[in-house]
Amino acid sequence: MRILLVEDEPEMAVALSAALKGHDMVVDHVPTLAQAEEAISADVHRAVLLDRQLPDGDGLVLIPKLRARAVGIPIIVLTARGELVDRVAGLDHGADDYLAKPFAVDELVARLRAVLRRPAGMQCDLLRVGRLAFDLAHREASVEGRPFQLPRRELLVLETLLRRIGRTVLRSSLEEAVYSFDDEIQSNALDTHVSRLRRKLTEAQAGVEIHNIRGVGYLLKHSR
Template structure:
């Protein structure tokens, strides 16, 4: 899952990025409306977490701009302004949910999961290939009922490949699924993650194999 976080408070932004990353989310971070608009135009995101009080204006003004460009990303608004009128304004601007500060991280995560379960974003909660199953809600891969011990980035690679099982996934798409903007990424970073994941799947006898075409991408296929 790729999240665009728009929050200008450094401490809160750092804490949110850490929490989201621990739950296998790739986080792009913007501190104002201009930067958020640029990132949203450059990358596709599964959800937008948007603060209202930003240095260059009200975060709500970003939503109509995105919608006008056909960007239907679900939006969760964070704000200290929790009066009913403020909530109504947020929803009327196109926000999908509204969470008042201060809030518990557990509630934020639950609301994000709820947004992604809505009809426009509905997807099967379990993806299967060979003897491998992947629970999209719990971010958990299993083979024959045994949970695979995967790192966060290995999990992200596996999810991206499983969503297009049997088809080539371009390197650019995998890079976008695994690394956030601003991450320091070595040239062979993606290949390293894929290699480690491939070895774990083979050792677990998952009934799948990851094949690659140098410079093009990777595909996950079921083995006979």
Template sequence: MRILLVEDEPEMAEALRVGLHRHGMLVDIAPDAARACEALQCRVHDLLLLDRQLPDGDGVTLIAKARACSADLPVIVLTARGSLADRVEGLDLGADDYLAKPFALEELLARIRAISRRPAKVVLPTVQAGRLRFDFASREAYIDGESLPLPRRQVLLLEALVCRLGRTVQRDVLLEAVYGFDDAIQSNAFDAHVSKLRRALADADAGVEIRAIRGIGYLLREMPRGEG
């Protein structure tokens, strides 16, 4: 799960990022509404964690903008403003849940799990190519029905390629899908992820291959029968 956390207190933001990362979640941090709006345009997040008291306004004003970018994006408001009137206002403005500070990480994780169990308004498809099947709902890859275990960044890379199957995907788009906004990308690290994913697909005889398009990016294509 990739989360956009809108929080202006650096210590709180970092504590949440570290805590959620330990549970396998990738967290991007936006310290104000302006940068949150920019991040929402990327449409790469599965959940919005939203503080109300931001330097440039009330965070709940972002809910409508978030839904304009991604209609089904769940929103949990995290705030010190925990009165009944504040909670009702936040929920009426479209928040899916409202958690008053201070809170325990365990409670936030439980709220996230609860939202994740809700039926999606749009059924996410699976894509079949060669012997590979990718399930967008669970973000899992299968070869002839058997799970293909992959590290998290390789799963994110494969997801970005599969949803554009047969089309060239620009390198910048793939970097955005694989790395958090604040992640330091070491030299050649991304290419190493591509190489390892390519090898994993080849070793599994997946019937698909990742091709490099010089100066542009990569594409995932289904291999014709007898090729490979």
């Protein structure tokens, strides 16, 4: 199991490398975005651990390039910024998981194994449910090949539900995914988005349903 670690702080890099080696992993460490790009082109890594704060830019910009070169490779973003906005930003950019520093090494290893265990289908960046398809890379939905255009908020709701299809998404998670930190909401705005999205999904015969779990959140599933 060979891992690419993109991290500029030497202390952190050494510690992580040691820990991962202890778990029978082979770690290649690079400190910059440029070197990371070069390393990934060798196409020998099964996963990428990506710090955001790098000397030559935000680690997130690397994600699309990684996706272009090695489509299904799992990416876990590491960051000192634990704010929700950043978390969402990370996942929106196509990362597979996100870990805020400080974190337990055990947790990192656990999540790494989790993303590596995932079936190949999940790693594809085109989610399909019913007649609906969602291109995570371009953030576009389509029904039976026809573009299914949605306003921003509704698209965020749909994407968030799709990323956790068949499993309940907490109402709070949904709010966090749709609204940034300083967007203050004091109404049932989220409900209206869900409602409008529902109508459009049925009108387009997307073949998916949004169920409500009372007191908990929502869940998207294939309709029958």
